Amino acid sequence: MLAQGAVGIYNVAGPVGIGDHAAVAEYHTAAGTDYGPPYYFGNDSCEDWRGDGMHALASGMKRVDVGTYTAVKVVADGTFVTGVTSLGLAEGGVAISDVQDIIDWLEFGVDAGQIDDTQEARNFVVANWTANRQTVAQWIWDAVDEFEAGIIDGTIAIPTANSDDEINAIREQYPLE
Numbered sequence: 001m002l003a004q005g006a007v008g009i010y011n012v013a014g015p016v017g018i019g020d021h022a023a024v025a026e027y028h029t030a031a032g033t034d035y036g037p038p039y040y041f042g043n044d045s046c047e048d049w050r051g052d053g054m055h056a057l058a059s060g061m062k063r064v065d066v067g068t069y070t071a072v073k074v075v076a077d078g079t080f081v082t083g084v085t086s087l088g089l090a091e092g093g094v095a096i097s098d099v100q101d102i103i104d105w106l107e108f109g110v111d112a113g114q115i116d117d118t119q120e121a122r123n124f125v126v127a128n129w130t131a132n133r134q135t136v137a138q139w140i141w142d143a144v145d146e147f148e149a150g151i152i153d154g155t156i157a158i159p160t161a162n163s164d165d166e167i168n169a170i171r172e173q174y175p176l177e
Contacts, residue, residue, distance in 0.1 A: 002023060008037065008038055009038060009039070010060075011040070011041060014044040024039070024040040025054065028055060034054060034128075034131075035054065035055075035128075036135040039055060039132070040057070041056070041059065043059060043060055045059065045062075046059045046061060046097040047059045048097050049129075053102065053126065053128035054132060056129065056132070057133060058133075059096070059101070060096060061097055063093050063095055066087060067093055070085070088160075089148065090151060090153075090154070096144065099126060099129070102126055103126065
């Protein structure tokens with residue numbers, strides 16, 4: 001994909017996607033670049049810290065912590081009901097990574113003994129990530145923020161499907177052409 005000009009690789013394999021990041025890093029090494037395209041996009045959790053924050057642009061995060069907490073809370077509160085519970089962006093069940101997510105993940109790495117326990121090392125990763133994100137025009141980040149706000153406040157509706165009939169209705173509305 002990189003040889004064909006891909007500007008980003010989105011990992012859809014969780015931690016197995018380490019090879020995707022390695023390919024992007026190798027591309028940059030061969031090109032003599034530190035930041036900019038091609039970018040690595042993480043999945044499941046914040047993976048923006050990979051490779052000292054050099055090549056990741058953002059991660060699409062499934063907030064399993066929020067889902068787990070919500071499930072335990074409704075049981076503990078006695079408000080559990082059967083059926084599908086959807087935790088989207090507005091409910092905190094998914095998110096796009098930001099600087100606080102990197103800081104949190106770096107702390108997890110320090111606690112696990114996998115990341116240097118110095119503020120200097122953490123600052124290095126965050127500075128690299130910031131420099132990489134600055135290679136994308138600000139209007140794009142503004143648009144991302146606008147879409148996120150619209151989804152959260154309900155002015156932008158994201159179709160979801162919890163049954164075959166609902167899936168078929170969405171497919172009819174948005175055909176693949």
